[in-house]
Amino acid sequence: xxxxxxxxxxxxxxxxxxxxxxxxxxxxxxxxxxxxxxxxxxxxxxxxxxxxxxxxxxxxxxxxxxxxxxxxxxxxxxxxxxxxxxxxxxxxxxxxxxxxxxxxxxxxxxxxxxxxxxxxxxxxxxxxxxxxxxxxxxxxxxxxxxxxxxxxxxxxxxxxxxxxxxxxxxxxxxxxxxxxxxxxxxxxxxxxxxxxxxxxxxxxxxxxxxxxxxxxxxxxxxxxxxxxxxxxxxxxxxxxxxxxxxxxxxxxxxxxxxxxxxxxxxxxxxxxxxxxxxxxxxxxx
Amino acid sequence: xxxxxxxxxxxxxxxxxxxxxxxxxxxxxxxxxxxxxxxxxxxxxxxxxxxxxxxxxxxxxxxxxxxxxxxxxxxxxxxxxxxxxxxxxxxxxxxxxxxxxxxxxxxxxxxxxxxxxxxxxxxxxxxxxxxxxxxxxxxxxxxxxxxxxxxxxxxxxxxxxxxxxxxxxxxxxxxxxxxxxxxxxxxxxxxxxxxxxxxxxxxxxxxxxxxxxxxxxxxxxxxxxxxxxxxxxxxxxxxxxxxxxxxxxxxxxxxxxxxxxxxxxxxxxxxxxxxxxxxxxxxxx
Numbered sequence: 001x002x003x004x005x006x007x008x009x010x011x012x013x014x015x016x017x018x019x020x021x022x023x024x025x026x027x028x029x030x031x032x033x034x035x036x037x038x039x040x041x042x043x044x045x046x047x048x049x050x051x052x053x054x055x056x057x058x059x060x061x062x063x064x065x066x067x068x069x070x071x072x073x074x075x076x077x078x079x080x081x082x083x084x085x086x087x088x089x090x091x092x093x094x095x096x097x098x099x100x101x102x103x104x105x106x107x108x109x110x111x112x113x114x115x116x117x118x119x120x121x122x123x124x125x126x127x128x129x130x131x132x133x134x135x136x137x138x139x140x141x142x143x144x145x146x147x148x149x150x151x152x153x154x155x156x157x158x159x160x161x162x163x164x165x166x167x168x169x170x171x172x173x174x175x176x177x178x179x180x181x182x183x184x185x186x187x188x189x190x191x192x193x194x195x196x197x198x199x200x201x202x203x204x205x206x207x208x209x210x211x212x213x214x215x216x217x218x219x220x221x222x223x224x225x226x227x228x229x230x231x232x233x234x235x236x237x238x239x240x241x242x243x244x245x246x247x248x249x250x251x252x253x254x255x256x257x258x259x260x261x262x263x264x265x266x267x268x269x270x271x272x273x274x275x276x277x278x279x280x281x282x283x284x285x
Numbered sequence: 286x287x288x289x290x291x292x293x294x295x296x297x298x299x300x301x302x303x304x305x306x307x308x309x310x311x312x313x314x315x316x317x318x319x320x321x322x323x324x325x326x327x328x329x330x331x332x333x334x335x336x337x338x339x340x341x342x343x344x345x346x347x348x349x350x351x352x353x354x355x356x357x358x359x360x361x362x363x364x365x366x367x368x369x370x371x372x373x374x375x376x377x378x379x380x381x382x383x384x385x386x387x388x389x390x391x392x393x394x395x396x397x398x399x400x401x402x403x404x405x406x407x408x409x410x411x412x413x414x415x416x417x418x419x420x421x422x423x424x425x426x427x428x429x430x431x432x433x434x435x436x437x438x439x440x441x442x443x444x445x446x447x448x449x450x451x452x453x454x455x456x457x458x459x460x461x462x463x464x465x466x467x468x469x470x471x472x473x474x475x476x477x478x479x480x481x482x483x484x485x486x487x488x489x490x491x492x493x494x495x496x497x498x499x500x501x502x503x504x505x506x507x508x509x510x511x512x513x514x515x516x517x518x519x520x521x522x523x524x525x526x527x528x529x530x531x532x533x534x535x536x537x538x539x540x541x542x543x544x545x546x547x548x549x550x551x552x553x554x555x556x557x558x559x560x561x562x563x564x565x566x567x568x569x570x
Contacts, residue, residue, distance in 0.1 A: 183501045187499065196557065199565045201475070213460075216468045230558075246549060250542065
């Protein structure tokens with residue numbers, strides 16, 4: 001199985017790791033990168049890409065599979081830019097954190113052909129660091145990679161993409177773009193907001209992380225603050241592309257937290273704790 | 286340095302680990318345990334204790350240092366029970382998660398002698414599992430152990446206790462009982478409530494942890510749900526002994542989260558994320 005010629009646009013943590021992973025799995029005959037000149041050079045030195053261009057249209061032109069590995073808004077802009085350059089039969093995909101905005105743009109750009117030409121994706125992998133310097137072939141191993149088809153009907157290139165994703169160790173889960181964004185608001189965006197709001201609350205209370213009182217904490221605090229270290233620019237884009245779902249998830253959480261607070265001194269508290277523990281048991285890491 | 290004869294009342298994860306740690310560090314000439322008969326036998330087999338009694342007063346009677354390793358309410362009841370049996374100069378301490386209720390009870394029981402006879406403590410160590418079966422000599426290594434003196438003035442036995450704690454690898458931090466409970470409400474109890482309320486919110490939205498949609502999540506979710514697996518009985522006791530501080534911390538968090546939600550679509554959002562990241566940087570694991 002081979003994807004033949006692959007183009008990876010955006011050589012940060014996600015794109016760089018993808019190039020290394022495809023290379024390691026031997027599922028691409030050629031990998032063409034797109035990014036700033038210095039990044040292209042670095043990626044060549046790392047053996048991540050075979051060729052490259054600073055122009056997205058040029059980089060994508062001769063490729064069979066094109067991965068947009070940039071933040072959502074940038075990927076939408078680049079999709080519009082490279083659409084006229086794609087060769088017939090080429091499949092375009094992305095790794096954006098939300099899918100509805102990208103899916104809508106794909107339908108606008110490709111019309112009736114959208115389902116065949118674009119298969120939006122979202123690998124649920126990443127770290128609190130970014131950049132090509134942190135790229136690793138193992139980034140996607142063991143993770144879930146969501147694909148959100150724009151229509152029904154089998155497309156040969158979709159199957160090839162799925163096989164390539166599995167070859168780099170990820171597990172494909174299919175979902176509609178809307179279902180994806182609604183689910184992620186709860187399973188990813190909400191947890192992020194809680195970690196950030198926890199850090200904000202502590203900053204309000206203790207002034208700064210170096211306050212001596214902040215020594216008095218156990219490992220659980222560090223755990224709950226881990227996500228607060230995430231990239232603000234990335235989250236600004238995620239939030240901008242999924243605001244209603246995130247607001248709804250936050251409001252629902254606010255209601256549950258208020259109920260928990262109001263039950264602090266009654267028997268309901270224990271029942272809630274037990275239900276929460278039962279639920280958490282099934283969420284695998 | 287030796288604590289001479291040590292009594293450990295309560296042979297669960299905390300007490301069992303403490304016995305093993307003191308043994309390994311060689312800072313006790315004899316360790317007397319107190320717990321149910323089956324636990325005493327198991328602890329003897331593990332080499333954690335030299336002798337034992339199911340009666341707290343009997344176990345403590347001849348010892349120089351007595352550690353109450355039971356939940357807060359139980360420790361208060363046992364302190365009252367063993368007080369008449371303690372030998373002169375013996376020091377009583379505990380490992381309870383909150384300190385004000387225990388400190389107040391100590392002052393009631395020992396009056397003017399409280400500062401000399403009791404030095405409340407709280408090792409910020411633990412796991413999501415409990416019981417002697419999980420006890421390990423390394424539990425306290427690298428953790429913070431808070432001591433909350435009930436008065437001022439040097440007491441020789443206090444210094445010995447501190448040295449023993451350091452000998453098992455923990456770092457002693459001094460704080461007043463009130464400061465301890467207020468701080469912990471933010472650094473431990475609040476994070477716990479957030480993890481539990483997150484699980485409750487997801488249970489509301491997805492019905493159960495086995496819902497297929499729940500496959501669509503990244504590692505961050507598991508991180509944020511880790512604390513939700515904690516023991517409900519233990520948390521019932523913690524909450525019962527620190528309700529005002531916890532309610533205040535929750536209300537403050539609710540305010541910050543609401544502000545974050547209201548800023549989703551404006552520039553304030555990015556600034557909040559950056560501040561939160563800056564704060565979280567200084568919180569070491």
